[in-house]
Amino acid sequence: MTDKQGDLVQGTLDMLILKTLALEPMHGYGIAVRLEQMSRGVFRVNAGSLFVALQRLQRAGLIKGEWKATENSRRAKYYALTEPGRKRLSTEKQEWGRQVAAIARILEAS
């Protein structure tokens, strides 16, 4: 939960949300569930943090929201990646890969 998230590198949540939305547009709860599933229960995001991140991403123009009906015919705001969001995701992925590799090298050197 929050503690776990505190362990996340700053800005990682944004990247994970972008990744989640890269597959298909999704509403807030869907994002939370998908994150939990994909991380096999390691990352649990609470509503407050999630919506703060969504607001931030939306303002940065990386995602955009649209009200639609859900499969249970309830209204929900679906978020989708924009073109800048897609670009951002790929650069962040690269950057992340580089960092992880670097950290791994440091940790394994002895």
Place this chain on the structure above:
Amino acid sequence: MSILRSITSGLRSLFRKKQDDFELNEELSGFLEMATGEKLHQGMTRKEALRAVRLEHGSVEIAKEEVHSSAWESIAETCWQDLRFAVRMLCKSPGFTAVAVLTLALGIGANTAIFSLVNGVLLRPLPYRDSDRLTIVWEKGRDGSPENVGYATYLDWKAQSKSFEQLAIYSSWQPVLQVGEPEQLSGLRVTSNYFRTLGVHPEIGRDFLPEEDAPNTNKVVMLSHSLWQRKFNSDPNIAGKLVTMNATQYIVAGVLPASYQSLMTQDPRGGSVEIWRVLGYDVSQPWACRTCHHLVAIGRLRGGIAITQATAEMDVVSAALSKAYPKEYDDTGVVLTPIREQLLGAASTPLYILLGAVSFVLLVACANLANLLLARATNRQREIAVRTTLGATRSRIIRQLLAENCLLSLLGAAAGLIPACWTPKVLAVVGTGDLPRLDQVHLDGRVLLFTIGVALLTGIATSLAPTYRLSRTAVHDSLKEGSRGSGSVASRRLRGMLVVCEVALSLTLLIGAGLLLRSLSRLLLVSPGFDPANVLSLQTSVLGQRFNDNEVVRQYFAEAVKRLSALPGVRSAAAASQIPLAGNIDKYGFHVEGKIHANPEEDPSAERYCVTPGFLETMHIPLLRGRDISAADTAAAAQVLLIGETTARRMWPGENPIGKRVKVGDVDKPWWTVVGIVGDVRHIGLDSLPDMQMYIPHQQWPFPDGQMTFVILTAGIPAAISPAAQQAIHSIDPTQPISRITPLENYVGLSVQGRRFALILIGAFAAIALVLSVVGIYGVTSYSVAQRTREIGVRVALGAQRGVLFRLLLRQGMFPVVCGVIAGVLASLGVTRFLASMLFEVQPTDPLTFGGVVLLLVAVSVAACFIPARHAMRVDPIVALRHE
């Protein structure tokens, strides 16, 4: 790009708050419902599911708050909330608000007023293009002091130096303008490149032409905007017209813009320069010589040339000149004074001292307000504890306090601006001595910005103490009913410390004011060497072709003095080329027979008074030895003069100067014989020691002065004789202009006006600070007495002696005062030396002033503690115990 988007979407959401709020609400509740649905699906009961979701995600409200506060616009919103709340809080306690605003208005208003003075006089740009490249160029005197230059020297400088883009000279000129009533103007004679040097262009007409700057074609003048409006009805076709001055026709070249105010002479007795005439010198003229030091050179440095470079270059030029003309220079070298320094240098020290002093007043006001706020904070402890329990963070509470205090300060600043608007008027009444550029003093953008800045700083500063105090409040204690929080000891200590600061600051100000007061009173005791009582002075200068004959001038003044002396109510009258303390400087080389240096330029010079008989008697200047000059000392008789005491002492130590011979000005001229020694007069000011002086009979001076000042000793009020005196002069010649009609006492007053001005202001600041401190001391003592009513009641009930109790309270009240006095004395010892230049015959550490001020402050403080302590003694133990 993204910042821009964030700003626009933030702004949009500020205005679509409802809409956004609604959407977020729907999204969040949807989220939580879906989460609950999921849990139900897993087999939980509805109640369990709701609880689990709550635990995981919190309530909708908390999540909403989190989202809200993450966006920047929420800060703007809460600030607005804080401000509205602050207004409500201040309205709820109007008494507190009024006292606080008044205190701040005093502090901030005084600061605004003084800053507007500093801004107008020192900070505003000078009316010249690139004024930092302008510099006055002086010849260096033997003691390193700056000296005026002669015309021939100027020409050589101009030809040989490469550092200056332009080099011009000016000298003062007092023409009589014969348009309507003849009026004596203050003017300058300048070289034709003068305005080009300053970077000023005429608004109407043209600048002076180089070919006009020659002896016989120099009848061209430039008018100031004010003169053009006043005397020529703003005639747009003035350029090229003829005006008559000193019975001579001049052609008007042009009019300068209104924005240009001459700063070159700042004689408070003379008024500003309004007319300029081409100098029109030629090296062949006798007054254009190298030793004729009566011109001031002003240069515009070439771009990129530093003042040190220019000085070095000019030193070389000057060395070559003094080698070529060894008898015409007493030393080599030049002194360069940047124009800003020359014009404003003298004013800057007193002004910055005033700014420092007034900031002390603001600090005292801050301390006082902080004290008030502390008292209020104690009362508001419970309110704040409640808000903390309801979830307000400490930063939020501090922000709230800041909002309240900044609002208070801004209100205070607004109230303070009202008196600050009157600054120029007040200055005019008080009299500022010789501060330049007072016309520039008004409230402008920079002053307003300063005021707002000071107000916000004040708001923050006054919040420090209560914030510190609040941040240490234990919530639980404050919530308990009727608690006398243990914090009150800490609070009392904090308030005591504020009193220490207030007392120290006030003491420093009081000591400053005391030192200035002692200086002024000492100065007023200084005898100027003459008696100004009942003497009227009026200035005149001869006007008309007939006065080209020296004998006519002599006859005219002799006749005028005769007619003035004959007036009823006049005891005696005389005329002199200059009078002491009137701002003139007229010195001539003084060459004593047998003691003339190989280079006569190295001989000293003496102030020259060209006088008619009766001057000593009218001015009450004592004749110490020998005889006074008389009507018998005519142009035909042997040349005689009187000398001052200092002249006698310096030139003939241990000898009798009577009968000794001297040459005045030029060594080629005939001898003058000393016939009498008179007392010294203070010529420059009461605060400067008399220099060498000599008195020459007007009848005997080869070029009798045409501009003379009459002095008339009357039996009654001097001003009353003025109409009769003017009539007497006009009965000889009705066309003669008369100006500067003023009692001699005014000149004495003017010479101490600058000091009086500083004293009045610093005295006023000290008084404000003292009153604020006393209110502060009284407030602290009475508050602590009120807080301890129950304790006092218990003590009395247990048999404490009221006298002992009284002394205890008094001692506790006076403790911070004593600490403050010690701190203040130490601070003053360090600070008062900055005042040294404004003191006269008083040491910056004058023990009498220090002692007196400490005594005054302690006495007033004891009184301030005495009243609440007495009040506490009347406490009835029964009432006190039932208190609350």
